[in-house]
Amino acid sequence: MFDARRVRRLLIGVAASCVLATAAFAQAFPERPVRLVTYYSAGSGPDLVIRTVAEQLAKAWGQPVIVDNRPGGGGMVSINALKTAPADGYTFGVSDNSVLAVYPLLNPSVPFNAEQELVPINLWMNTPFYLVISPQSPFKTAGELIAYAKANPGKLSYGSPTGIGNPGHLGMEIFKAETGTHLVLIPYKASQPMFADMATGRLDVAFATLGSARAAIQSGGVAAIAVASRQRQVVRPDIPTLAESGGPADLEVNGWMAMFAPRGVPAHILKKVRADVDQVLHSPDVVRRINELGNEAVTANGDKVAEMLRNDNIRLGKIIKTLGIKAE
Numbered sequence: 127m128f129d130a131r132r133v134r135r136l137l138i139g140v141a142a143s144c145v146l147a148t149a150a151f152a153q154a155f156p157e158r159p160v161r162l163v164t165y166y167s168a169g170s171g172p173d174l175v176i177r178t179v180a181e182q183l184a185k186a187w188g189q190p191v192i193v194d195n196r197p198g199g200g201g202m203v204s205i206n207a208l209k210t211a212p213a214d215g216y217t218f219g220v221s222d223n224s225v226l227a228v229y230p231l232l233n234p235s236v237p238f239n240a241e242q243e244l245v246p247i248n249l250w251m252n253t254p255f256y257l258v259i260s261p262q263s264p265f266k267t268a269g270e271l272i273a274y275a276k277a278n279p280g281k282l283s284y285g286s287p288t289g290i291g292n293p294g295h296l297g298m299e300i301f302k303a304e305t306g307t308h309l310v311l312i313p314y315k316a317s318q319p320m321f322a323d324m325a326t327g328r329l330d331v332a333f334a335t336l337g338s339a340r341a342a343i344q345s346g347g348v349a350a351i352a353v354a355s356r357q358r359q360v361v362r363p364d365i366p367t368l369a370e371s372g373g374p375a376d377l378e379v380n381g382w383m384a385m386f387a388p389r390g391v392p393a394h395i396l397k398k399v400r401a402d403v404d405q406v407l408h409s410p411d412v413v414r415r416i417n418e419l420g421n422e423a424v425t426a427n428g429d430k431v432a433e434m435l436r437n438d439n440i441r442l443g444k445i446i447k448t449l450g451i452k453a454e
Contacts, residue, residue: 241436
């Protein structure tokens with residue numbers, strides 16, 4: 127005879143077992159090393175941040191957290207490694223909006239859509255760009271530079287630190303459009319050759335991160351006259367904002383770095399990883415390390431990162447189309 131009560135008890139028991147098993151699995155995770163794939167080169171500023179976070183996560187999880195540096199291909203080498211990794215929660219990626227938004231916009235033939243193919247975990251930091259000039263330049267403020275550029279169109283040159291489409295390049299193109307100035311672009315494959323030319327006066331100005339320009343600034347090879355952000359930075363409170371220096375009041379030039387997972391990672395693992403990483407990102411040692419490397423230690427959840435990515439695709443897509451910027 128059909129016993130409804132007995133069947134109900136069995137179903138409740140099965141459901142409870144599933145819940146307990148999931149909870150136990152989440153508590154046990156991770157049971158082996160976790161990999162963080164990134165396109166940043168070993169020893170670079172962002173890589174040092176990633177390694178700082180990885181060390182703290184390893185302590186919290188009791189398992190090694192391995193930083194897997196895969197530079198090349200405009201960041202796509204690392205992205206492909208992340209996309210094709212098993213969705214078991216043992217491989218995550220750390221990347222930025224230059225790769226996730228700008229590169230696909232400049233290379234429409236590249237079969238990649240971060241919004242559709244990756245799951246954002248959380249935001250790790252923002253990286254503001256500084257307006258840097260040659261020490262031989264007579265300009266002390268952004269306002270003085272703008273005034274000269276308006277009176278002498280095409281006489282000033284600006285550098286793009288890593289080719290076409292990086293935040294420094296796009297930021298300067300917006301700067302030109304908003305100030306009605308004409309500066310000549312000189313693209314570089316890396317930041318250091320750009321700073322070398324700036325030190326000798328062969329290059330006039332650029333937007334660059336503090337992390338990349340720190341040594342050149344300390345040696346006197348370049349001078350930072352403004353930061354393209356809404357507020358002065360903790361690490362260099364002596365450098366005024368672009369608005370304070372006489373530049374466009376609403377122009378912000380920055381990059382952001384976030385953690386992502388491949389599609390298909392179980393929800394309970396994503397929840398645990400988000401919570402653990404967020405706790406690490408708020409620890410004083412990690413905040414201090416991020417700031418001292420020239421970044422802003424700001425965090426946000428995965429939904430906010432998805433919104434930032436979506437906004438960058440729309441905003442930067444319009445800029446790239448309007449200005450006719452194409453990949454090299």
